[in-house]
Amino acid sequence: MAMATRTLGFVLPTSLSSQPSFDRRGGGFRVSVIRCSTSPLTFPTSGVVEKPWTSYNARLVLEDGSIWPAKSFGAPGTRIAELVFNTSLTGYQEILTDPSYAGQFVLMTNPQIGNTGVNPDDEESGQCFLTGLVIRNLSISTSNWRCTKTLADYLTERDIMGVYDLDTRAITRRLREDGSLIGVLSTEQSKTDDELLQMSRSWDIVGIDLISDVSCKSPYEWVDKTNAEWDFNTNSRDGKSYKVIAYDFGIKQNILRRLSSYGCQITVVPSTFPAAEALKMNPDGILFSNGPGDPSAVPYAVETVKELLGKVPVYGICMGHQLLGQALGGKTFKMKFGHHGGNHPVRNNRTGQVEISAQNHNYAVDPASLPGGVEVTHVNLNDGSCAGLSFPEMNVMSLQYHPEASPGPHDSDNAFREFIELMKRSKQSS
Numbered sequence: 001m002a003m004a005t006r007t008l009g010f011v012l013p014t015s016l017s018s019q020p021s022f023d024r025r026g027g028g029f030r031v032s033v034i035r036c037s038t039s040p041l042t043f044p045t046s047g048v049v050e051k052p053w054t055s056y057n058a059r060l061v062l063e064d065g066s067i068w069p070a071k072s073f074g075a076p077g078t079r080i081a082e083l084v085f086n087t088s089l090t091g092y093q094e095i096l097t098d099p100s101y102a103g104q105f106v107l108m109t110n111p112q113i114g115n116t117g118v119n120p121d122d123e124e125s126g127q128c129f130l131t132g133l134v135i136r137n138l139s140i141s142t143s144n145w146r147c148t149k150t151l152a153d154y155l156t157e158r159d160i161m162g163v164y165d166l167d168t169r170a171i172t173r174r175l176r177e178d179g180s181l182i183g184v185l186s187t188e189q190s191k192t193d194d195e196l197l198q199m200s201r202s203w204d205i206v207g208i209d210l211i212s213d214v215s216c217k218s219p220y221e222w223v224d225k226t227n228a229e230w231d232f233n234t235n236s237r238d239g240k241s242y243k244v245i246a247y248d249f250g251i252k253q254n255i256l257r258r259l260s261s262y263g264c265q266i267t268v269v270p271s272t273f274p275a276a277e278a279l280k281m282n283p284d285g286i287l288f289s290n291g292p293g294d295p296s297a298v299p300y301a302v303e304t305v306k307e308l309l310g311k312v313p314v315y316g317i318c319m320g321h322q323l324l325g326q327a328l329g330g331k332t333f334k335m336k337f338g339h340h341g342g343n344h345p346v347r348n349n350r351t352g353q354v355e356i357s358a359q360n361h362n363y364a365v366d367p368a369s370l371p372g373g374v375e376v377t378h379v380n381l382n383d384g385s386c387a388g389l390s391f392p393e394m395n396v397m398s399l400q401y402h403p404e405a406s407p408g409p410h411d412s413d414n415a416f417r418e419f420i421e422l423m424k425r426s427k428q429s430s
């Protein structure tokens with residue numbers, strides 16, 4: 001939810017003279033450490049201080065046989081996941097709580113993470129879903145006016161692994177050259193490198209249904225809007241109300257806030273909610289949400305989408321877009337290393353305009369596999385992949401990326417208005 005200008009609000013005391021400097025004699029950092037706190041901050045002005053987190057040795061072992069010594073600042077243990085890199089400069093808390101990262105370790109290419117701590121407003125869901133966070137440096141000072149906790153404390157409390165002190169540039173280059181890799185993170189010294197390597201080679205993320213674990217268990221109403229302080233683009237609202245059912249495949253709360261701000265009354269339903277029940281509720285539109293993993297591993301969700309097609313206007317975001325692609329008769333495939341970041345240029349084919357977008361996906365719809373009448377509305381300009389679809393005959397629209405952009409730029413927010421227009425037109429013609 002936060003924008004860069006909001007989250008980068010350092011409050012450094014004037015008596016603090018410079019950048020942290022490493023003191024070789026003392027083995028510590030010669031800085032003033034600002035622990036985030038809701039109580040007034042006190043600033044030591046001099047002296048050697050220890051890093052404000054407990055660190056112990058860890059290893060990242062990748063399936064290609066590479067071993068990356070690291071230091072842990074989160075939960076201890078040994079965990080397996082797919083490693084992806086994310087190029088966002090800000091928004092690590094939204095990334096940590098985005099359910100689409102279930103089954104993955106996220107490596108941040110931004111070399112310094114943790115400087116703004118965590119706060120109660122930037123959560124995309126009620127828990128952290130990724131398996132671990134991999135970073136170059138953990139910020140030694142934490143300061144932001146909304147901060148209530150340090151990143152290290154937050155990850156440890158939520159039992160999520162976090163490691164730093166790895167060469168994240170070298171790992172990113174490897175992922176770009178060889179594609180995403182399965183890895184094992186471990187703080188357990190009793191496990192040999194070879195054991196961890198075998199573990200990483202014994203698991204695969206392809207073909208696993210990850211949405212059933214992250215979806216809600218029963219329907220609920222959503223009413224929260226985007227906080228007025230953060231809202232924008234308000235001129236495009238028509239003041240009317242639309243009844244929307246949101247299928248939760250791992251939904252980010254900012255999608256719900258944006259829909260609500262655009263005047264939707266929302267009922268969120270689980271991924272297994274029967275299409276017939278959804279239709280009985282007489283919605284004006286249906287949203288298929290983002291969600292983790294392989295869209296080919298959830299045929300039941302594709303069936304639900306198929307049953308709803310043509311009966312009511314539908315809007316798919318990310319996983320929802322991929323499920324729509326399959327339901328329309330197309331195929332999805334796994335990309336080499338996917339798109340994860342807040343800086344992806346997308347061309348809107350209808351307007352010719354380029355939007356800078358937030359993206360997080362490893363799979364894509366193959367446009368060549370789609371039947372006639374389905375239009376590719378958006379293209380990712382980095383690699384030409386399909387970034388949006390429309391099938392006007394059935395009131396279908398979808399985006400492979402994140403118009404709710406949290407974190408990320410807001411260029412694509414108008415897609416919510418387009419969904420409203422789709423529902424409005426369909427209502428008028430029926």
Ligand SMILES: NC(=O)CC[C@H](N)C(=O)O
Pocket residue numbers: 100289290291292293294295317318319320360361362363364
């Ligand atoms: N953010 C998402 O919905 C991700 C979609 C899908 N799980 C992928 O990785 O491609």
